[in-house]
Amino acid sequence: xxxxxxxxxxxxxxxxxxxxxxxxxxxxxxxxxxxxxxxxxxxxxxxxxxxxxxxxxxxxxxxxxxxxxxxxxxxxxxxxxxxxxxxxxxxxxxxxxxxxxxxxxxxxxxxxxxxxxxxxxxxxxxxxxxxxxxxxxxxxxxxxxxxxxxxxxxxxxxxxx
Amino acid sequence: xxxxxxxxxxxxxxxxxxxxxxxxxxxxxxxxxxxxxxxxxxxxxxxxxxxxxxxxxxxxxxxxxxxxxxxxxxxxxxxxxxxxxxxxxxxxxxxxxxxxxxxxxxxxxxxxxxxxxxxxxxxxxxxxxxxxxxxxxxxxxxxxxxxxxxxxxxxxxxxxxxxxxxxxxxxxxxxxxxxxxxxxxxxxxxxxxxxxxxxxxxxxxxxxxxxxxxxxxxxxxxxxxxxxxxxxxxxxxxxxxxxxxxxxxxxxxxxxxxxxxxxxxxxxxxxxxxxxxxxxxxxxxxxxxxxxxxxxxxxxxxxxxxxxxxxxxxxxxxxxxxxxxxxxxxxxxxxxxxxxxxxxxxxxxxxxxxxxxxxxxxxxxxxxxxxxxxxxxxxxxxxxxxxxxxxxxxxxxxxxxxxxxxxxxxxxx
Ligand SMILES: Cc1cc2nc3c(=O)[nH]c(=O)nc-3n(C[C@H](O)[C@H](O)[C@H](O)COP(=O)(O)O)c2cc1C
Ligand code: SF4
Numbered sequence: 001x002x003x004x005x006x007x008x009x010x011x012x013x014x015x016x017x018x019x020x021x022x023x024x025x026x027x028x029x030x031x032x033x034x035x036x037x038x039x040x041x042x043x044x045x046x047x048x049x050x051x052x053x054x055x056x057x058x059x060x061x062x063x064x065x066x067x068x069x070x071x072x073x074x075x076x077x078x079x080x081x082x083x084x085x086x087x088x089x090x091x092x093x094x095x096x097x098x099x100x101x102x103x104x105x106x107x108x109x110x111x112x113x114x115x116x117x118x119x120x121x122x123x124x125x126x127x128x129x130x131x132x133x134x135x136x137x138x139x140x141x142x143x144x145x146x147x148x149x150x151x152x153x154x155x156x157x158x159x160x161x
Numbered sequence: 162x163x164x165x166x167x168x169x170x171x172x173x174x175x176x177x178x179x180x181x182x183x184x185x186x187x188x189x190x191x192x193x194x195x196x197x198x199x200x201x202x203x204x205x206x207x208x209x210x211x212x213x214x215x216x217x218x219x220x221x222x223x224x225x226x227x228x229x230x231x232x233x234x235x236x237x238x239x240x241x242x243x244x245x246x247x248x249x250x251x252x253x254x255x256x257x258x259x260x261x262x263x264x265x266x267x268x269x270x271x272x273x274x275x276x277x278x279x280x281x282x283x284x285x286x287x288x289x290x291x292x293x294x295x296x297x298x299x300x301x302x303x304x305x306x307x308x309x310x311x312x313x314x315x316x317x318x319x320x321x322x323x324x325x326x327x328x329x330x331x332x333x334x335x336x337x338x339x340x341x342x343x344x345x346x347x348x349x350x351x352x353x354x355x356x357x358x359x360x361x362x363x364x365x366x367x368x369x370x371x372x373x374x375x376x377x378x379x380x381x382x383x384x385x386x387x388x389x390x391x392x393x394x395x396x397x398x399x400x401x402x403x404x405x406x407x408x409x410x411x412x413x414x415x416x417x418x419x420x421x422x423x424x425x426x427x428x429x430x431x432x433x434x435x436x437x438x439x440x441x442x443x444x445x446x447x448x449x450x451x452x453x454x455x456x457x458x459x460x461x462x463x464x465x466x467x468x469x470x471x472x473x474x475x476x477x478x479x480x481x482x483x484x485x486x487x488x489x490x491x492x493x494x495x496x497x498x499x500x501x502x503x504x505x506x507x508x509x510x511x512x513x514x515x516x517x518x519x520x521x522x523x524x525x526x527x528x529x530x531x532x533x534x535x536x537x538x539x540x541x542x543x544x545x546x547x548x549x550x551x552x553x554x555x556x557x558x559x560x561x562x563x564x565x566x567x568x569x570x571x572x573x574x
Contacts, residue, residue, distance in 0.1 A: 022268075022311045024351050030333035035314055056333065069335040070316030072275045088237045089436060089483045090394035090469055126319065126487050127237040127436075128276055131394035131467065132401045141278045 006041050006051050016055060026057040030066055034073060042078040071125075079114055079121040081159050084138045087124040090131035099135045099147050100124060106156055120159075168283050170290040173251035179296055181367035182258040186304040193263035197366065199374035201386040205241075206231050206322075206359030207435070207464050209385075209453045216264050218346035219354045227350040228260055229331070229357040230271040232284070233315060233322035236435035237487060238467030241390035242360035244402045246273070246280035249364070250287035254310065256363030258301060259370055261308045264356055268309040272327050275316040285312055319491040323539050324357040326493065337493045338539035359465075361390055381407030385452035389466055396423045396472040407452040414451060415470065426472040430556070434464025436484050437544030439551035440477075461551070477556040478514045478563050481548065485510040488545040496537040502529050503545055510549075519566045527553060 008016065016033065023029055033055050037048045044052075049063040056063075067073045074082075085091075085100045100122075104110055107120050114121040130136030133145035144155065166172050173179075185193050198213030219226060230253070234242040245253055257269050273281055288310050291297045301308035313331050320326045321336035328350050330336035349355020365387055369377050378386045385407035391414060394400045398420030405414055415421065415428070422428050431446035432438060439461040441449065449455050456463040471480060489507035494500045509526045512518045530546040530553075553560055561567060 022309070025332065027333035028331060028351075031313065031316060031330065034316070058333075065335060066333070070275070070318050072317035087483070088487055089432075089480060090238055092483050093395040093469070093471065093475070093480075126490055127235060129234050129240040129243050129274070131238050131240050131469070132392060134394065134400075138276060143279070 006037075006045075006048050008051070008055075009040070012036060012040060026055075029056045030058070030063065031070075034063070034067060038074060043074040043076060077118070080119045081139055082121045082123065084123045084125040084128075085111070086126070086128045086130060086134065086136050086138075088127040088131075090127075091134035091136055094134040096135035096147075098149065099137070099152060102149050102152060103156075106153070167248050168250050168287060170251060170287070170294060173249065177371075178251045178367070179255055179258075179302070181371040182255045182262075182296070183302055185259045185262050185370045186302045186306075190263050190265055193259060193370065196369055196374055197263065200369045200377040201374070201384075202362065202365055202369060202377070203385060203453060204359055205361035205365075205390070205465065207236070207437075209463065212358065212362055215346065215358075216260075216356060218344065219264060219356065220347060223354045225268075225351075225353045226264055226266045227353055227355040228257065228264060228266045228269040229324075229327060229345075229350060229355055230257060230269060230363060231322060231324065231327060231357055231359045232271055232273040232277070232280070233327060234277075234360070234465075235274055235319040235322045236437065236465045236467055237484070238392060238394055238432060238469040239435045239465040240392045240394075241402045241466060243277060243280050244390070245360050245364050246277065246284050250284045251291070252364050252367060253284070253360055254287055254291050254297070256366040257310060258296065258308055259366040260356070260358060260363055261301075262304070262306070266356070267307045268311065270331055270350065271310060271312045272321070272331060273312060273314055274321070275314055281312070281314060288312060318493075319487075320493045320539075320541060323541065325539070327357065328355065335493070337495050338541070340538055382450075382452045382454070384454045385463075389451060389463075391451060391466045391468055393419045393468045393470065395470040396426065396475070397421070397470045398423050405451055408450050408455070411449045411451055411468075412447045414468070415446070419470075422470060422472050424472075426474065428470065429473045429475050430471045430477065430480075432467070432469040432471075432548075434462050435467035436469070436487065437547060438462040438464040439547045440555060442555055476514075477552055477559045478510070481552040482507075482510045482514040484548050484552075485545075488541075492541065492545075496542070498533040498536045499542045499545070502533040502542070505529055506545065506549060513560060513563050516563055517565050518563060520561075520564055523553070523560055523564065 033052050041048050044067050050060050053060040053063045111122050111124040128136050130145050135147045136145045194216050202212045203209045296302050297310050299307045315321050318336045321330045323338050325339035326336040345355045381387045388404050388406050391403050403418045428443040431441050433456050445459050453463050485507040489503040492499045492503045509522050530549040533542040534546045
């Protein structure tokens, strides 16, 4: 299957040029550019890595090494809801294990998997700096804190509509 | 009353923001460095290094200098910088302006952890307001000097909080620590002399400039002046961030401010300064004060002030399992002892937690922890070894009770 080569919109290209002036090297643009790419194209495909490499005047191999080093870059087709439950000590002390198990049961998947319809992915992640408001999870760009099984169910209800 | 718009410039201004930075910009940079040195301000990112002293390590003759603001806040148990970024970003920006003037930096980079979405929005909006008001920009605060602030978002990697990993990450490389020396004050961001300071550290500067070092020293203890933002989490009635004067008893913080252990239960253990600091027994925790030197005297550290409370029902092997898993996941992989050791340690702790470990495994755990310290590029390996050693030493009976061969081992003479 042939995918179309990704390109920046004119507004985005302008934004990138403005940002370029804030860094003494093109290389330093890589993280911001990968974030923009993830926003614009939904995920970081190999084609997107090539575009980022071109923009930052580096090699696709280097972009690949970055995209795989940092955990927040999506290297697979976008998932509607990426549910990331904190698995670290403070959240565990306040019950995150139960929250994760409940989500696994409700979604019919294990942590690390996605649902067959591609709508949900469940991940156990490390500290979200929500230790005082645990158990906590991040779903896409939003934090959900002080979770209970009931609030999780209410959220799922909403998202499964 | 909590002001829901505390992050906005009008609210910050009404509360006196940017008075101190105006005062600072009218002074010679050396004078600000002197004030900060005299105040005794110590870094809040973990190591507690004196801030003013760090600044004086910059070479005298230099063409460019950078300030990197460490807003990575990834140490489990720590969530205080998030509060500043979300609720009072202008306090931080004012601190950045003061620091930039003091070290003659024209361009600061703020590195914020990728997961921080709301804090990222808030600090970006605050920076935009500060630019629009001329507080940042080519003529910052009307001083005639440029002070730029670029906000750089991380993308998920605990190790980027380590200062040299943070530099690499801004430069568009994998966030892996660099060998030291050279220290960043000599060769830092883009090869230039660079100061890296934590968010809370910089947020202390407006008070120091406005009120002077003596007023700052009047709070706290001799070696730990000022106040401290303590993040309190775990089995506690009222989790949250509490600002206390250095030197207050830990018991007061836990029992009075944070409402005591949840459900009226007894305290079993407490991690005083973020997950990498050695765990304290209840007895040790109740006897210690909240300041660098008191906590250090127990063999632990105040670190980033991330206080994790564990009650009497906590299985300490389970707790260490959580922590070991974290370190195995977050090792950047450059050094063999850390990369292999962290995975090995996590595996053994899990085995013991599952009741399949043996006495030999427990011994191996201790010997591995001892071997990785000091043999690596950065102190991540210490951050992993310290919780392992303290958990196993202080709660040994619990580890032994989990061993599969405990019957035979307890029968041994
Ligand atoms: C593994 C590791 C992780 C760290 N994470 C952070 C962090 O998230 N935030 C932070 O401010 N400092 C962190 N530090 C400490 C920084 O390296 C550095 O000492 C600090 O930002 C300096 O600022 P300060 O002098 O104002 O404390 C970390 C250090 C290590 C070794
Ligand atoms: S000690 Fe660990 S985290 Fe630090 S540089 Fe070595 S491998 Fe990376």
